[in-house]
Amino acid sequence: MAEAVLEVSGVTAGYGPAEVLFGVDLTLERGEVAALMGRNGAGKSTTMKAIMGMLPPRAGQVRFAGQDITGWAPYRIARAGLGYVPEDRRIFTDLTVAENLEVGRRPAQGARAAWTVERLYEIFPNLAEMRGRRAAAMSGGEQQMLTIARTLMGNPEAVLLDEPSEGLAPVIVELMAEAVLRMKAEGLAVLLSEQSLDFAAAVSDRAYVIEKGSIRFAGTMAALEADDHIRTTYLTV
Numbered sequence: 599m600a601e602a603v604l605e606v607s608g609v610t611a612g613y614g615p616a617e618v619l620f621g622v623d624l625t626l627e628r629g630e631v632a633a634l635m636g637r638n639g640a641g642k643s644t645t646m647k648a649i650m651g652m653l654p655p656r657a658g659q660v661r662f663a664g665q666d667i668t669g670w671a672p673y674r675i676a677r678a679g680l681g682y683v684p685e686d687r688r689i690f691t692d693l694t695v696a697e698n699l700e701v702g703r704r705p706a707q708g709a710r711a712a713w714t715v716e717r718l719y720e721i722f723p724n725l726a727e728m729r730g731r732r733a734a735a736m737s738g739g740e741q742q743m744l745t746i747a748r749t750l751m752g753n754p755e756a757v758l759l760d761e762p763s764e765g766l767a768p769v770i771v772e773l774m775a776e777a778v779l780r781m782k783a784e785g786l787a788v789l790l791s792e793q794s795l796d797f798a799a800a801v802s803d804r805a806y807v808i809e810k811g812s813i814r815f816a817g818t819m820a821a822l823e824a825d826d827h828i829r830t831t832y833l834t835v
């Protein structure tokens with residue numbers, strides 16, 4: 599069996615009195631892309647926040663790169679090598695594209711070659727074309743890519759991408775899919791949350807489907823595509 603870089607077991611989490619996750623189990627193997635799919639409000643973002651320690655799990659365990667990271671502070675989890683790109687874009691609008699990337703630089707751990715700005719421009723060619731532009735003058739999709747690229751400058755081993763294709767123009771969605779596949783080709787593990795089966799199927803090896811805070815399907819992307827019942831019951835078609 600492939601080695602898991604991230605293992606989420608029986609995670610329960612919620613906001614105040616509201617229970618949102620009810621024992622979520624999922625794994626992310628080294629070098630794979632997995633999609634966490636589900637409709638609006640199903641619990642995708644909450645799962646990512648629980649993994650990142652922004653919403654500490656009430657029960658269950660999160661293991662990353664061989665360590666139990668349950669209850670760790672978010673900055674410590676990020677430093678351990680788990681990158682996170684939330685739905686809202688986190689960039690410095692007064693800084694240029696190149697300056698935003700420099701802000702994200704952190705040394706690489708282990709044997710992997712550190713990301714450089716030039717290597718990132720190969721993965722995000724549209725960012726290369728606008729390297730001197732202030733981020734305020736970029737489209738939402740371009741800002742989303744800059745957020746991902748800046749996260750990669752921190753040299754993570756795995757990244758969580760919360761709805762990377764949401765609200766993007768079709769041509770930008772294609773660039774985003776290519777970027778995710780290039781990240782995988784570089785050996786990164788990616789867990790992305792997604793509502794669109796098209797985007798998820800284009801980039802992912804495996805899929806999880808979540809509904810009302812419980813995982814309803816876990817399997818290969820091909821198995822999900824072939825499962826009419828799961829798709830029509832839990833996904834937006």
Ligand SMILES: Nc1ncnc2c1ncn2[C@@H]1O[C@H](COP(=O)(O)OP(=O)(O)OP(=O)(O)O)[C@@H](O)[C@H]1O
Nearest residue numbers: 613616618636637638639640641642643644645761
């Ligand atoms: N800060 C919060 N306080 C209270 N309830 C919340 C909060 N954030 C999310 N929820 C609730 O938790 C549930 C899961 O939300 P979550 O954001 O994880 O869904 P999602 O699958 O990521 O969907 P979306 O695509 O809408 O982000 C929803 O019922 C939502 O209303």
